[in-house]
Amino acid sequence: MSTAVDAQAPTPQSYKTDEHPIWCPGCGDFGVLDSLYKSLAGAKVDPKNLVVVSGIGCSGRTPGFIKSYGFHSVHGRVLPVALGVKLANPSLTVIGVGGDGDGFAIGGGHIPHAARRNMDMTYIIMDNSTYGLTKGQYSPTSPVGFQAGSTPYGNIEQPLNPIAMLISYGASFVGQGYSGKPRELADLISRAMAHPGFAFVNVISPCITFYNTYKAIPPRLTELPADHDPSDQAKAFALALHTDRLPLGVFYQSRRPTFEEGVAEVIKKAQASGRPRLEEIFAEFS
Amino acid sequence: MPSNSNSNHRDVDYVFRVGGEGGEGVISTGEMLTQTLARAGYDIYTFRTYPAEIKGGHANYQVRASGKVLLSYGAAVDVLLAFNQEAYDKHIGDVRAGGVVLYDSDSFTAAARESLIYYPVPLTSLATEKIGVKLTKNIVALGVLGQLFDIPLPTFEHLLKERFGRKGETVVQKNLQALHVGAEYIAHQRKQDAILLGPGPRQTKSLILSGNESLCLGAIAVGCRVYAGYPITPASDIMEFLAKELPKLGGFVVQTEDEIAAIGAVLGASFAGAKAMTATSGPGFSLMTEMMGLGVVAEIPAVIVNVQRVGPSTGMPTKTEQGDLYLACYGGHGNCPRIVMALTSVEDCFYGIMRAFNMAEQFQLPVVVLSDASLGHRKATVPVPDLSRVPVIERRKPSLEELVNYKRYQYTPEHVSPMSVPGVSGGGYIAEGLEHDETGYPAASNHENHLRATNKRYGKFHAVEQMANELTRIYGEPHPEIGIIGWGSTEGVIREAVQLAQEKGYSVGALHPKILYPQPLAKLTEFLQGTKAVIIPEVNYSGQFATLLRKRFAYDFVQLNKCIGLPFTPKEILDKIEEVAAHVHSGRRSSAYAAKL
Incomplete structure (x- = not known):
């Protein structure tokens, strides 16, 4: 590892490791990584207390590029591993990263439960609407008609809507960013990291090699209405349904007890009459 | 009721079985009987089957109680408590000659067999008429058992207070009443059997x-x-x-x-x-x-x-x-x-x-x-x-020196590397599922590195195999003519079968490892030397451990497989020992014999 991070005044640069990203030149994920460096520096996160968890896919190598503790797990299992980390040490800053395949296809079953539990972590999806690492098959967010190796006659399945899905699952923070707008994205990730609870950030991050949307995406980008109230879940959901436009910013945010707060409450309740000695637990079975 | 003061409690060894409708308290009746017998000073060993349905279906609970250390759930049933016809029909064949059948005479009338002793008890009507709660028929039955076989009633009472205490005094009283209704009913009947327990011999505290x-x-x-x-x-x-x-x-x-x-x-x-x-x-x-x-x-x-x-x-x-x-x-x-x-x-x-x-x-x-x-x-x-x-062992953590240019997967003589945890300064690394080098850096295209890293991971097995040898138990003769190799939950039943076979004069011993992978090769090799036949009993169809051992040893193992969803009885293993011994002594044992099994 190169220079140490100055915990008092960290710079985005100081979170970089010596490992150079393996991504194709022009990959949207570079923008996500740069934004993440900025947010980490802004929040003055001490690398020793930072855990970055990833699954498999182009996004999977992200932990190697950030000064931190990292966990490069198996395909689709970012959220279970992050849950375990939080159970063992709730004080850690945990960032989960994944792609649309890792998060919404193979790992899709974990998202509603992470949203319900509301553990205090940030989950960033780098959504390029294709499987880049396996050379461009259609993904859960590819449009109908998407033509590639496994859909030679065009995709016949409707793409899912990540923002609407997360809002309906009850995630307590749901935002959307674009890798081509790193300043705004860094701001969004910073707000997500500051949010106490499960913060989901969907980042539209084009794949320059297999599904180049650099021209198609920008005209669809828009801001959320200036008067949007992020605590209004129904309004946020309605906004998410207009998929012809891609609003950026915080769709929904609410403060409710986090998983860690719940765990602490349970422990307090269980220890109401003190912490038992082992012999006392044994004695219950005599 | 006669007292049990004259009998030797160490000779007590009885199997009780309770059967009835699932969801009607059969299992909890069995559990309460078990807890009472254990608290009364007996060694206990239970076995239960229960239906996959939550309500309905047949459930049964068996407890063996003995003055000596128990190794299996036993063989024939000494006392059957049947709450319905189905339970009676299912289990009556397992009751030994001279055994006792207690049953709810409100539910059915048993067609009595001559070799057995019957106590029909109107459990349901005693519960409904005297207590006013039908489900207390279970507690009435416990009262009957306690009185009839001299299982201390105060121990039952204590348990009922503990068990129903949170439900309030009324519930406790109703249950105590039910216990005594059962006890009084049977006290007025003539005792026809000789089963009497009294307080058990164990004095030391146990769980x-x-x-x-x-x-x-x-x-x-x-x-x-x-x-x-x-x-x-x-x-x-x-x-x-x-x-x-x-x-x-x-x-x-x-x-x-x-x-x-x-x-x-x-x-x-x-x-x-x-x-x-x-x-x-x-x-x-x-x-x-x-x-x-x-x-x-x-x-x-x-x-x-x-x-x-x-x-x-x-x-x-x-x-x-x-x-x-x-x-x-x-x-x-x-x-x-x-x-x-x-x-x-x-x-x-x-x-x-x-x-x-x-x-x-x-x-x-x-x-x-x-x-x-x-x-x-x-x-x-x-x-x-x-x-x-078993002293507690913690993982190896990096020293301060090791945290300078920390290598999470450092090669060491024992193949175990220092493991840092988040929160430790300088200990950052990637827990990596890609093949990686000593630092954790992915090395998915480095062919030689993969061999080095795989060697490292397998290298841990040298020490584990040594532990596997140390954690292998031998029962009976250490160098027997007929050997048995078991694993897992069959240990007790194999030990009991070995004891029975030794009493009959057979040269028999059993090896039972606690670590199955990697295998305790030294212990296995030593045990196999000099054996004339080795039986591997397993509760499965194909003989999975036998198959693993055949990869390691060119030995003609005899498999004994039970694949009906139930554990072995000692007799099943004993029978196999005798059968194999007969072949060994007749000189007829050959690979053809083994293959047939």
């Missing part, structure tokens, strides 16, 4: 535990503080037990969305420094195999308990089998060294799980712990655990 409960206490004792799991029969009670106890110690149980998430959370928690475990049964264990491989390559301590049931697929969820050994040893892709242990008795569940955590920490890999439905759900009396028997 009454199921295998699963014993395992939980061991996990708590060794320092497990995070549990993640998904409900599955017959492992769910482990999760429920720990959900209650871990928070008292500052830990927590999370019920995950599936078993993949469960083992994922275990690996995440262990990575972050906690001792963590999950418990499941076959279907869940199948789902965990990919993550188990991650634990091996990323070198993360983890404990995975599999309380085996009948498979494949949903199989017979409430019935027992030793069918997951292949999966435990070889499940998953790639060259994937993990440790596989098998628990052998209720007491061993306590120390075994402690050893499992110790090995996971010491060798930084997943340890699979095999139990099964028969062991997990049977109760036994266990001496109060002695923690000094």
Whole structure:
């Protein structure tokens, strides 16, 4: 590892490791990584207390590029591993990263439960609407008609809507960013990291090699209405349904007890009459 | 009622079986009888079968009580308590000649067999007419048993107060009343049998535990503080037990969305420094195999308990089998060294799980712990655990020097590297599922590195195999003519069969390893030398351990397989010993004989 991070005044640069990203030149994920460096520096996160968890896919190598503790797990299992980390040490800053395949296809079953539990972590999806690492098959967010190796006659399945899905699952923070707008994205990730609870950030991050949307995406980008109230879940959901436009910013945010707060409450309740000695637990079975 | 003061309590050895409609308190009646017998000073050994249905279906609970240490659930039934015709029909064939049948005469009329002693008791009408609560028929039955066989009634009373205390004084009184209604009813009948227990011989303090409960206490004792799991029969009670106890110690149980998430959370928690475990049964264990491989390559301590049931697929969820050994040893892709242990008795569940955590920490890999439905759900009396028997081991942490240019996967003579945890300055690294070098840096295209790294991971097995030898038990003759090799929950029943065979003059001994993968090759080699035949009894169809051993030894093992969802009885093993001995002594034993089996 190169220079140490100055915990008092960290710079985005100081979170970089010596490992150079393996991504194709022009990959949207570079923008996500740069934004993440900025947010980490802004929040003055001490690398020793930072855990970055990833699954498999182009996004999977992200932990190697950030000064931190990292966990490069198996395909689709970012959220279970992050849950375990939080159970063992709730004080850690945990960032989960994944792609649309890792998060919404193979790992899709974990998202509603992470949203319900509301553990205090940030989950960033780098959504390029294709499987880049396996050379461009259609993904859960590819449009109908998407033509590639496994859909030679065009995709016949409707793409899912990540923002609407997360809002309906009850995630307590749901935002959307674009890798081509790193300043705004860094701001969004910073707000997500500051949010106490499960913060989901969907980042539209084009794949320059297999599904180049650099021209198609920008005209669809828009801001959320200036008067949007992020605590209004129904309004946020309605906004998410207009998929012809891609609003950026915080769709929904609410403060409710986090998983860690719940765990602490349970422990307090269980220890109401003190912490038992082992012999006392044994004695219950005599 | 006569007193039992003249009989020798050490000679007491009786099997009681309770049968009836599932969901009507058959199991809890059996449990209360068991707890009372244990508290009265007897060694107990239970066996239960219960239907897959929540309500309805047939349920039965058996308890063997003895003045001596028990090794199996016994053979013939001495006392059958039948609540309905179905229970009577199902079990009457198992009652020994001269045995006792107690039954609810409101429910049916038994067609009496001459060799048996019958006590028809109107359990239901006594409960409804005298107590006004139909379900107290179970307690009326306990009163009958207590009075008839001199199982101390004050011990029953104490238990009822404890058990129903939270439901209020009225409930306690009704139950005590029911107990005495039963006792008084039978006191007025003529006693026709000779079964009398009185207070048992054991003076020392002991615990009454199921295998699963014993395992939980061991996990708590060794320092497990995070549990993640998904409900599955017959492992769910482990999760429920720990959900209650871990928070008292500052830990927590999370019920995950599936078993993949469960083992994922275990690996995440262990990575972050906690001792963590999950418990499941076959279907869940199948789902965990990919993550188990991650634990091996990323070198993360983890404990995975599999309380085996009948498979494949949903199989017979409430019935027992030793069918997951292949999966435990070889499940998953790639060259994937993990440790596989098998628990052998209720007491061993306590120390075994402690050893499992110790090995996971010491060798930084997943340890699979095999139990099964028969062991997990049977109760036994266990001496109060002695923690000094298994000193707690923690994972190797990096020294300050090692944190300078820290290498998480550093090559060391013992093949175990210093493991840092988040929060430690300078200890940052990537727990990596890609093949990697010493630093954790991915090396997915470096061919030579893969061999070095695989050597490192397998290198841990040298020390584990040594432990496997040390943790192998031998019963009976150490160098027998007829050998038996068993694993897991069959230990007690094999020991009992060996004792019976030795009493009959056979040269017989049994070897029982606690670690099955890697195998205790030195101990096995030594044991096999000089044997004329070796029997491998397993509660499965194909002989999974026998198959693993055939890969290691050119030996013509005789398999004894039971595949009906029930554990062995001592007699089944004894019969096999006698059959094999007859062939050995007649000189007819040949490979053709073995192949036929």
